Amino acid sequence: MRRYLPFAIIGAVLLITAGGGLLLYRSKYSGPPLKIATGKPGAEPAHIRGAANARVTLEEFGDFQCPPCGFLAATLVKVEHDYADSVRVVFREFPLAMHPHAMTAACAAEAAGLQGRFWEMHDLLFKNSLQWGKLSPHPPSPTGALIPAPPEEARGVRAMFVDYAAKIGLDVDRFNRDMDTQEVKARIKLDQERAASIGVDRTPFLFIDGVQIPFASLDEKELRAVIDAALSGRPPAPPAQSPTPAPPPIPTPPAPRP
């Protein structure tokens, strides 16, 4: 009996490993790809890049401090470039609470949007996210510290965003004020409400013509395949088992506030 006991234990652990892994996967897996048929509209006018009458719409729910969102942003830039007038990209704010600077970054992007420079700020935030994302959410006190903090750490993340605003030619004083306005916060809240209403629970979360693209398929090759399928008239992923959903309600491109 003792001779077989270790093998019985190993077998039991193997079964528990497989079963536990599968259960965990099922609990985390959000089920079949979501389809937007209804849902709250989100902030309007939405941030749209690409031709207004493009045949394919990519709607992303993103967080500027989420590294995979940064990778996706770089991929989408290439896709937008190659598909030119055929695709348009919509960005929705979905700052996660686990990222300490995500909300500030979302405010910065929205404040830039009020001056008609949302996408420039969007690109800068993602491009430099590893740099500002590392800053402490609690800037050290300038006095009393034994070891002086690095200059960026001491200035804080907001000061870096103000630098970005100056770099893209914004009215910096207005940008600084706008970051704290209710208008900016309301836009973020509306996007979050849209996310909640259609089941978005993580970032990056991408829909192509209203159909969720699974996280594992968010690479350039697979996105191109889905876009090609949509352009050729076939329904986007998942191709077989779902009817073509109603496209998400995307309004016209935003007009910069004077």
Next chain:
Amino acid sequence: MNNPQPAQDRPCTWLYGLAAVLSLGGLADSIYLTVAHLTGENVTCLASSGCSEVLSSAYASVGKIPLGAFGVLGYFVAFSLATLAAFGHARARLFLIMMVAGMLATTLWLLYVQAFVLHAFCDFCLLSAGITLSLSAIVVTGYFLERRPAAEEAL
């Protein structure tokens, strides 16, 4: 592995039992990381702040296979060998040493990547590193405890 031998002494049995329990911890950690990678879950760090950076980096997978999946395999094999070793299988002890040496080398490489390439640490990766380092300490201790009686006999 096919000729079970009685455990040489109680300390070694307990050591390998401890190694098996630690491996279970590593197994659970790796399963979580694998599932998080496959489902795209935003992993929250409790102590450090670099989970997102590390787990979404190019080093977090080999092709399409998440590194956590290799961890699942590694810890399961380590658990199996440690269990067999605890029950007195002498050859399992040798294989366990080889297995843990491989895991230690991988762990050191990944620690290097976190510290000097990504400049970010992830709690779950550090937990795994801690478990592998503990396993290494256990197998080395077991190795010397087993050698001691033989050396005393030779004298």
